[in-house]
Amino acid sequence: MTGRRMLVVGAHSADFVWRAAGAVATHTAAGGEALVLALSYGERGESGELWKDPDQTIENVKRIRHEEARRAAAAVGASFEAFDLGDYPLRIRDEDVDRLAGLMREYAPHVVLTHPDRDPFNPDHPVAHAAVATARQLTAGAGVASGFKTAPPSEFLVFEPHQPELCGFTPTVFVDITEVMPAKQEAMAAMGAQGYLRDYYTQRAEQRGNHARRVSGNAAIREAEAFQRLIPNVVGRL
Amino acid sequence: MTGRRMLVVGAHSADFVWRAAGAVATHTAAGGEALVLALSYGERGESGELWKDPDQTIENVKRIRHEEARRAAAAVGASFEAFDLGDYPLRIRDEDVDRLAGLMREYAPHVVLTHPDRDPFNPDHPVAHAAVATARQLTAGAGVASGFKTAPPSEFLVFEPHQPELCGFTPTVFVDITEVMPAKQEAMAAMGAQGYLRDYYTQRAEQRGNHARRVSGNAAIREAEAFQRLIPNVVGRL
């Protein structure tokens, strides 16, 4: 596990916390390395609390959101980076895709996590998915010798959206996060701006824990996170 | 891996060889235990070669098919059992499902493999799937305390059908069978009655090897088998 790199890309700086902080924590606890990348700060769509201050400025909102996300990432052992592309709407130009592909070529992640490709409740999440999927393909090359630098193909999974069924999300992997739940709680606590989501995603982790117990028969699981793997995995045996 | 039990259920005695013998071999090579169960001998639908002998009898066909399957299973380290329920059509009564559930309760497999639930080219494969799926559920119980003996829930996957897309089969796991390919070849060789399928499934293993290389970037993979997992798997980390 040591040396295994995980890249988590969210449309907004807080996205990774609710849906994947547990998986990140299990990964780093086992000796892996993790990088959280936020395409935007969610400074317009998800920061209404901050904007209630009449003297608020866009720079200050971004600064606060950056710091929150950095602390949340640190709580689960990850570093944090932001592209600051703007939100609501997040609009991604060709050069942004190239920059993302460049980052992937450099970081060479073993696992990539991002949003599902559909979300009727958020215009930015599918945009982020498309950028990540394309950049990941540009990084991996065509499976034949390329005329440019490539990175080995990574595992590719999407994390759970807010209303899973309406986003076409079907879990194919449950990650047992029982051991690292305190770290996820700490990461969620760092997100001052969206504190009310903590209850929702704590419940969600318990429900996915219930599902994971039922699937595995392992009564020791209390909390879990759900993911959908988009590319088959390759194993040495079942 | 030692002590891990795999159950492979086919509608006909030869089914497991083409689609799953490699996965069985990797499993037993790693110290696991495997049981192949044939619901019928395929004595009518797949034994036309044997019936060319004008003195052929149904008992003799079954005897030959049993022996072939037993040897094929042995080649990949598995034992073999048959329910002899008849083929073309395979018709499964309530008591047959109960018998299968009883076997599952006793054997308590960690992994169950069988046919997909749809196959426009074979009337018996979906019937086998339905019986296995029901028996597996009856074995596992409802996830709450039951009034009967249960076995822990098993992983549940389907193996590759002959024309995958038309059976709604989408691979979610590739098993690298490069190391055990000779054992799979030996198992296929044991199937005198359907020898011409060897080329087809040798090619198939090479193609799935190509796919698995592309997915993983692991250039050492030469042959693979494809499976579709029907129930999420539960892992400690990604």
Next chain:
Amino acid sequence: MTGRRMLVVGAHSADFVWRAAGAVATHTAAGGEALVLALSYGERGESGELWKDPDQTIENVKRIRHEEARRAAAAVGASFEAFDLGDYPLRIRDEDVDRLAGLMREYAPHVVLTHPDRDPFNPDHPVAHAAVATARQLTAGAGVASGFKTAPPSEFLVFEPHQPELCGFTPTVFVDITEVMPAKQEAMAAMGAQGYLRDYYTQRAEQRGNHARRVSGNAAIREAEAFQRLIPNVVGRL
């Protein structure tokens, strides 16, 4: 086309008229042979008009329905046969499937048409589909030498249900029935008991004609019927 045999199987004696009579007529007009098989007479579910006669008997209803269907089939050049298995519900036993497979083995159709496998508005249509699909597979064998008599694999299509989208029906073939529309009208006219459906299916033929014109650019098409092919077709060139 001469000598090419088409088998149309309906749950009830009138089903083929509305959805496939045009395709039958184009087939027989081109020199093909066609057999319409009704699994039941629809004597309970679709014959309410006849039951308004207080002295009506079940035998008489069946007799009338048989005669209507025979005349409708004749109008499009087909012969008619009935299994009289009862309707609402149509319940099919193993021996009925075997009988149907026997008929298919004997008749050796080149094309088989029946209902789609789903219909939230009719309990008998999916039952008919399942029986036809299974019998067809039992007839064709496993694609390897069998221990029993087989017929060559037939093309397999489903005809249009009453509410297509809710039955999961997606057209893949439009048959131009412009030339034979009078014969279809005559067949529909023979169905005294359900006369009001004539307008519905005349309109439907015009709409499918509109669709077929749009797809092909052939402005000469006025009426068409829609079908969904369940098995790929094999062609010498595109």
Next chain:
Amino acid sequence: MTGRRMLVVGAHSADFVWRAAGAVATHTAAGGEALVLALSYGERGESGELWKDPDQTIENVKRIRHEEARRAAAAVGASFEAFDLGDYPLRIRDEDVDRLAGLMREYAPHVVLTHPDRDPFNPDHPVAHAAVATARQLTAGAGVASGFKTAPPSEFLVFEPHQPELCGFTPTVFVDITEVMPAKQEAMAAMGAQGYLRDYYTQRAEQRGNHARRVSGNAAIREAEAFQRLIPNVVGRL
């Protein structure tokens, strides 16, 4: 609403409580009538707690389960009936479908609720679905004059299964149950044998409440239940 009848059919006597008790309560609170029908008592699969008593008998388990379900139904204003067909496995014969159709013809429900048609975690739920769907169709007739007594077509919805995405469940209706949540809590409390599910489904109701708030913008919703409508509804305006 007065005189509007709702029929809820569960495979086991407790099923309706967790997934639909709120919708039943809103229905009866508005003057509607509701009947809960249990195809079995869940006496084997879901009553393990009761079987811990070494002197337990099957009759006693059924008696207790009947009484619990009757009280739970009463808590939400519904009456309760049981067919006692056995569970794990629930096996439904033709005469059971006919009996269910007879009940539907008699009760003439305006709304029917039952399980989805797929559930990889419970062998009895899909069996119940199939029986309800068939009986409902036999009750409604073919949309033309029938030779038997019919009831008007009912609205047909499925309630939420335990692991929604894996059962192919996609919500199309959220019912706001905020006002009747105490009644649902009382109904859940009546289910002594499966008390631990109360937390799970209380959380679930809160999450669906969150979803319903997001969909509607109605901040007053606290709890909701999710349903999937299988047949379009017909409205006078949007």
Next chain:
Amino acid sequence: MTGRRMLVVGAHSADFVWRAAGAVATHTAAGGEALVLALSYGERGESGELWKDPDQTIENVKRIRHEEARRAAAAVGASFEAFDLGDYPLRIRDEDVDRLAGLMREYAPHVVLTHPDRDPFNPDHPVAHAAVATARQLTAGAGVASGFKTAPPSEFLVFEPHQPELCGFTPTVFVDITEVMPAKQEAMAAMGAQGYLRDYYTQRAEQRGNHARRVSGNAAIREAEAFQRLIPNVVGRL
């Protein structure tokens, strides 16, 4: 119903008439308000009749199409607005999406209707869908406090395309338009340029009326329109 606002967005100025004029009319007849927005005039792709005049100009075609659409909208009680973005192809820039979102924020519709997201027969319809879906999300915000003005989330449905099954369209709501059919006829009559579509969509309304009768058992329905709801609706009871 009074004060309830409906927004109908079409790629071309005539689109709303054929597929949704009835639903608009029932809405306004009940006291609601409706706005029809055309992203283009369909001046190239759907106005070939007008172009047969050798002296025709693009400005004149647009002027005629505007006037026709305005009269058609008026016939069903709606106002009409056009963005004039060009057709065949309709190409939508970021600022057009922003303009649409601005309009939605201002108008704050309770119901939004547009094209499905797929149409193999029209390049502009899916483009219109994407713009509407994105603008609607930008308008509604993320369900948490936003840093910009939002409107409450609207109901979101798509109207029936020309070849429904090939556009992945499955009806989930039938609107009974029997009472307002004369108004829809008047709206269709206002569309001089595409007069031949009147028969097609009159037939279609009758067929959907047939479907709605079958679904509801309400024999008084003669004509209906079909819609697919993309977001669950939230109700007080079933």
Next chain:
Amino acid sequence: MTGRRMLVVGAHSADFVWRAAGAVATHTAAGGEALVLALSYGERGESGELWKDPDQTIENVKRIRHEEARRAAAAVGASFEAFDLGDYPLRIRDEDVDRLAGLMREYAPHVVLTHPDRDPFNPDHPVAHAAVATARQLTAGAGVASGFKTAPPSEFLVFEPHQPELCGFTPTVFVDITEVMPAKQEAMAAMGAQGYLRDYYTQRAEQRGNHARRVSGNAAIREAEAFQRLIPNVVGRL
């Protein structure tokens, strides 16, 4: 068949060879005309072998790739054209779509072949699909009189991707290429840069031949290619 025109559009200059060269050859052998259009040369993603030469230049790679593709096309009787839009990533501007539509309007193909709309292993294939689908619609017009020049609607099929199930590819047509397999071999041989793919696609042709034999019962088929038809075909009879 004489005069029938086929247009094959690939993202990269070599794409058509592996998946459709056989279908092209059967088409031209029967007197049809065929044009292969490459949107890019695949000069970056698929030409790594050429780049091993330290003195290699982009112009030289393109020149070699052009010549290879031209010879491959000639081997199956087709002419070759290239748009040279760049690969990895292939990015298509509005004017490129217009140019493609112009070519289609001019060439007026009866059949169009291209990539499927989804491919998790290649970022350029779906981009090519989208451009072709849009251009084809712009060419065909809306099925009503247009204000611009149109070509008759063409048949539209996608050819087989490298990992079919993961691209959502389901075959609906098998083309028997047994007779022209030598020509396809010659075309593949012309592709020096990707020689190792010859084995893969030779095997694939044999497997699809196996499938086509099974579907049709025609034992003379040795090799086939698989296609998925996206638009129904219109026939005079089944």
